[in-house]
Amino acid sequence: MKLWGGRFQKDTDLLVNELNASISFDQRLYREDITGSMAHAAMLADCGIISKEDAAAITSGLEDILADIEAGKAAFTADNEDIHMNVEALLTARIGDAGKRLHTARSRNDQVALDFRMYVREQIPVIVGQLLELETVLCRQAKKHQTAVMPGYTHLQRAQPISFAQHLMAYAAMFRRDVTRLEDCGARLDECPLGSGALAGTTYPIDRWETAKALGFAAPMGNSLDGVSDRDYALELLSGLSILMMHLSRFAEEVILWCSWEFKFIELDDAYATGSSIMPQKKNPDVAELVRGKTGRVYGDLMSLLTVMKGLPLAYNKDMQEDKEPVFDAVDTVEMCLPVFAAMLDTMTVRTDNMRKAAGHGFINATDCADYLTKKGMPFRDAYTVTGHLVAQCTARGKTLEELTLEELKAVSELFEADVYDALNLENCMALRSSYGGPAVAETARQIGEIEQFIQKIKENR
Template identity: 65%
Template sequence: MKLWAGRFAKETDSRVNDFNSSISFDARMYREDIQGSVAHATMLGEQGILTKEETASIIEGLGGILADIESGALPFDPEAEDIHMFIEAELTRRIGDAGKRLHTARSRNDQVALDVRLYLRREITAVRGLVTELLSALEKQARANKCTVMPGYTHLQRAQPITFGHHLLAYAQMFMRDDSRLADCARRMNECPLGSGALAGTTHPINRARTAELLDFDRPTANSLDGVADRDACIELLSALSLIMLHLSRFSEEIVLWCSWEFKFVELDDAYATGSSIMPQKKNPDVAELVRGKTGRVYGDLMALLTAMKGLPLAYNKDMQEDKEAVFDAIDTVKLCLSTFAPMLATMRVLSANMRRAASGGFINATDCADYLTKKGMPFRDAYKITGTLVAYCIGHGKTLEALTLDEFQAHSPLFENDVFDAIALDTCVNGRVSQGGPGLSSVEAQLAQLHAFLQGAEK
């Protein structure tokens, strides 16, 4: 019999039972449900709402249920409505009437809201750990390639020379921001909804601050309606996870390009690539492609929850049961992607000679040529035009800028002197960019130091 069945004159249709049930997916929150129930029972005992004997019996019974679930001795009942009802029913079966008193001054609404926050708090810690592992792999590759010259791109056209280390550190900035968003999300959600009741609190003399303290929350939620009706924590986390996937997807797209014969800038370790069933020469970047594909899945989870919540009146509505599958799926997907992507990146071989060869073509030192003239006193727009005519001249004669003779340079402007060849050399072009955040060696070293300090802080 359902624990809420007193109001009803007939049994629920079996199809409605199946439709209404959530234990198939919310069973993963059994630890959080038991943790919250132990705290609730402890507080009820301290407030004299339960006797000491009842409190001790409930807590001991919950501990036995936890142990049996984790050992496999107690399987989840697929006929149970949800994990909350399953644990309460099992507790009552084990300890009798004391188990029926556990739900005093509590609703399933605030119980669900609590379990979700406890679960998200734990999973945020796990995701942040995986982001840290990825950043560690990025640091090692960036440090090893801080002087590896490659072309930087805009519109997927060669634009200006940078280093591979500089390029990787751009992603490091993205993932450090992702970590800060996860930390902010955890901080904002760290308020305890337990004690909100169904929506209007309770007439029992409970101590919400004590329950929050027992569960390591910063404080109780301030409004009982908001305490049970809010799913901002889920939506905020899904948004943060979507940004992580966005960054992973952009990175994956570049890895797919870099692995192609048209680029051949990197080669993935055999452990992180696959072959073809018919073409024996193929080495496919399937990990990167799957990460790119799974990004849409996480976006879908975010949109599903935003859509489910957009028209709901206060307080709780059954629509909100849809939060869990979306959140669970997004967390599982992001953890899987991060845990696979980081070692793929760590073991990736950088083909520096190919990168430099690509940087030697495409006139990516043209801006430096214009800057050379500007430093000689020519207005930038005039220098830009002269350099453009030089590039056109090179294209017409099958040359690069650095292959021109001094006479050819001076035919376009008498300001060109022998030092132009040093000014437009690739290494000069890279290391001459001394502005903060650029690809120059001193700037890259500063960015590496920032990343290293971040990682040291994350380890504490």
């Protein structure tokens, strides 16, 4: 008979049993479940609800079960539906009536809410650690390429000169926000649902502050209905992971472009690329492509749980059993993508010569030409128009702005002097963009330093 089967006169239909059981996926919560049960048993004994002897037997039995699970010696069954009932059944079989007292003043509703919240809390620092390693790689590569001129793009058209270091630091800024977003999620989930019962608390004189403290939470959740029905922390995690994967996917798209013969800005290490089964010349950026593809998978996990939760009345509903697989899948996906993506970037070869060659075309110093005239006294809009005419002339004649003679420039505006060529030099164009956040070497050095300080601060606080 099932642990909840007291009022039922018939066995559960086999198809219902299969539909109802979650042990196939929630068994990964075994450690959280056992840890929560130990804290619950200790609190029950401290409050005089069960004896100290029973609490000791429960703790010892749970420790043995934990060891057996990790040694692969414990057998779970779908008849016991989930990890909670499987652990309780194993415990009762081993220690008898004391095991039956464990569930006093507790429901599976607050039990699973606790286990799942603890799981999310444990995964956040894992992912944050991987993000910090990726940030470290970006800083390392950026330091090597602070003077490497490349075209910055808008609309995928060459726009203005930047450095490869600044480009990398743009992604470092994104991943920094991902770290703080995940940390915010961790701060908001720092409340313990244990003791909420099925939905309305309990008549037993429990001490919810004791269990919250024992399990490392700042406080118990203040409303028992919310305690068992809240999954905001899971949604917030999935939202944060979706944004993180969006950042990875944008970066992956650029890596894919940069690897192409049309760009050839970078060369991936052979260990992070694959070949073709028919075309012997191919070197495919499959790591980046898979990360880009898996982003949609994480988005789907977020949408799945949002859809599950959107119409649920208070408090717990069985629909919420569908919360775990999307979170497990998203966590597994992100924790697989981050390290390999970081390693791919760390081992790539940067073709600064090709970046500089690309920067030499596309008139990415046109704004600098207009700025030159503006600094000579011409209104910017007039300078913009003059420069536009020059670009049109160059396009028709197959020239760049810096290839025009001073006479050709003066024919358009007498404000042009010999110093215009310094203004049009791409290295100077980049170096003079020293405004806060810009590509000048001093500014990228500041950006790198800030990210390195951020990494150090997070590591010190962990």
